Amino acid sequence: RKEVEQDPGPFNVPEGATVAFNCTYSNSASQSFFWYRQDCRKEPKLLMSVYSSGNEDGRFTAQLNRASQYISLLIRDSKLSDSATYLCVVRKNTNAGKSTFGDGTTLTVKP
Amino acid sequence: DGGITQSPKYLFRKEGQNVTLSCEQNLNHDAMYWYRQDPGQGLRLIYYSQIVNDFQKGDIAEGYSVSREKKESFPLTVTSAQKNPTAFYLCASSMRVSGGSYNEQFFGPGTRLTVL
Numbered sequence: 665r666k667e668v669e670q671d672p673g674p675f676n677v678p679e680g681a682t683v684a685f686n687c688t689y690s691n692s693a694s695q696s697f698f699w700y701r702q703d704c705r706k707e708p709k710l711l712m713s714v715y716s717s718g719n720e721d722g723r724f725t726a727q728l729n730r731a732s733q734y735i736s737l738l739i740r741d742s743k744l745s746d747s748a749t750y751l752c753v754v755r756k757n758t759n760a761g762k763s764t765f766g767d768g769t770t771l772t773v774k775p
Numbered sequence: 776d777g778g779i780t781q782s783p784k785y786l787f788r789k790e791g792q793n794v795t796l797s798c799e800q801n802l803n804h805d806a807m808y809w810y811r812q813d814p815g816q817g818l819r820l821i822y823y824s825q826i827v828n829d830f831q832k833g834d835i836a837e838g839y840s841v842s843r844e845k846k847e848s849f850p851l852t853v854t855s856a857q858k859n860p861t862a863f864y865l866c867a868s869s870m871r872v873s874g875g876s877y878n879e880q881f882f883g884p885g886t887r888l889t890v891l
Contacts, residue, residue: 668817698879707865707882708818751817760806760825761869761877762833767817 667691670752670766678774681742685769687735687752694754696761697728699737702749702768711737711750742773778802779883781866786888788853788860796851796886798866805871807849808880811835812863824849825871853888861890 670687677683689697697714712719714726714735725738735752752766779800788794798807806825810818820833824843838857843849849868853860864887867880 672815696876696879705863705887707885709882710879713879755877757874757876760808760823760831760871761880762808762820762823763880765810765817765819767815 665690666767667764668752668754668766670750670769672767672769674770674772676772676774677742679742679744681773682738682740683742683771684739685737685750685752685771687737687766689733689735689752689754689764691754691756691764692733693756694733694764695757696755697726697735698753698755698763699724699726699735700751700753700765702751704748708751708765739771742771744773744775747771747773779866779868779881781864781883781886783886784884786886788888788890790890791855793852793854794888796853796864796866796888798849798851798883800847800849800866800868800883802868802870802881803846804868804881805846806869806877807843808867808869809833809839809841809849809851810865810867812865818865821851860888863887 699711700708701711702708718727749768755763782797808823809821822841824830840852866883869877869880
């Protein structure tokens with residue numbers, strides 16, 4: 665079993681749709697959690713950190729459930745520009761913040 | 776501008792040759808990392824370094840070597856011992872904060888290595 669698992673998709677949604685991505689992690693010692701966005705043939709870029717209380721940034725909402733070792737990302741009112749691969753990342757705050765990446769979930773937003 | 780640079784963007788290598796990928800950051804970040812990404816897959820950690828003149832193996836270090844002689848530089852050598860070196864190589868860095876933890880990682884634009 666991989667340490668971080670994501671539904672690979674692809675998710676194909678129309679503009680304006682709401683879409684949710686899930687991520688599970690196996691290491692209960694994980695302390696920090698992130699969502700990154702990666703466009704085709706580009707480097708990953710930080711989308712948002714995920715806090716225990718849940719956090720929102722515009723159309724994006726991230727939630728963490730430590731008991732179930734589960735992270736989610738909700739995108740509301742999808743835009744064409746949201747089309748990308750979304751990477752779930754978990755980290756222990758030791759070993760230089762060594763992070764484990766999920767394989768990513770691919771989203772395509774269609775007009 | 777502050778950031779992470781990687782060069783070259785594309786690199787072609789013949790089998791049996793060693794090649795070195797450059798990674799430089801001017802963010803004054805303490806830690807630096809090298810990842811490999813294969814098509815349709817996530818990032819796998821090759822090596823990381825928390826401080827100058829010190830580095831640790833990641834999950835897939837075999838066939839790779841690194842050095843950290845300066846805080847801002849963390850070059851990666853792909854040796855001929857690496858069996859399947861064709862991949863997208865990403866360098867990242869992060870800042871150590873109080874309490875010994877680290878901020879999020881920031882990535883360079885990557886180097887695409889193709890072995891002919």
